[in-house]
Amino acid sequence: MMTVKQVSELTGVSIRTLRYYDEIGLLPPASHSEGGYRLYDDTALERLQQILLFRELEFPLKDIVRIVSSPDFDRKKALEQQIELLELKKQHLENLISFARGIKLLGVRAVNFSAFDTSKLDEYAKRAKEQWGNTPEYKELKEKESKRTPEEEQQLIERFMSLFAEFGELKSGSPESSEAQAMVKKLQSFITEHLYTCTDKILAGLGKMYAGGGEISENIDKVGGKGTADFAAAAIEVYCGK
Template structure:
């Protein structure tokens, strides 16, 4: 058995992220001691290894959870799929390196846009996801997304980042403040109306992701100011625990 700090040390995954994985049911500790310490056995570490491989392949956490929790999940088949995806990415990166060297040798006027095509990788990813199934929220998102235009995606991005900007402007108030909580309710309603059914459980998971996922954190802090992602996480936690 290993403590959460030991797992963090040997895997490079932060303690905060491991706590988040526990909170969303992605990686539960094998047991929790009377003192409240999370302990992980080899089975849990094996699952974490799968999580990290799928993360390396750019799978969202929700999809990873669906895959690993699928009754038909096969460790051997998953490894074979992961190897195939890594090989495709290795091939793609090799082609990009060769192209960059060609530009270096022949000059910047060299044109070849085929090397940027990742359709083969994306197609195989879709096959992997189809094999293990999608979460209900993900299926709902895909159904809505199929009817949306590229213009709408830009509009949604602008609008949701505007919500984070407004939340960032309230950082001088405590997360429990009425005005802050009203903005969280607006955020939840916006996700419900435009993406998928966002109940309090899903909203709370999103709040954690806004901090744990560096891409989200960077974007949210860019629009709302430094510390906005953490502030939004705290405000969401208050909202969902009411």
């Protein structure tokens, strides 16, 4: 048997939370000591594991109480479902990370594109520089930027946006076409030459960002026509999936 203090130290769940779980019928102790203190056995700890997994999946407490208290509750089946949900959550988080990396790597520069010049992106760029200013890609970006004059910088911006105009000319076709794939390669080479080393992994993240909606997608569509952002993203997905 373990006391509530020992369970708290073992699991990281606060004593206050354990007491609350008891009060709402979610995790009653196995028994009480002569002094009235809560005592937990292995069965209670296994139930706590289930609770914590459900909490990790953001289930409301009232739903967890209903699930684990049901006479039909199957611990093995629940665990299999939790694993599946956690895998989905993992995939979702990986997609978010990839998306965020794309914003991190290109979003820092996006505020210098006249088509992307909004206060929202300005604020984002400020935060991004504070958080990710020490990444190798950002350092490479700043080094290359320092070698360009303001006039050259503006020309580079125009050239970069013109790539999406070229994507727009291809969007009536298939993103798997040789022309679309060559266009993706051209984009990747341009970023690597003028901004930072653009690996396939980074490029995949950028593709998600292009089709992610908001100002970036809208402004890509402005230069290439409606649907250009989605087409470019689809072509990048094909390219990076090879």
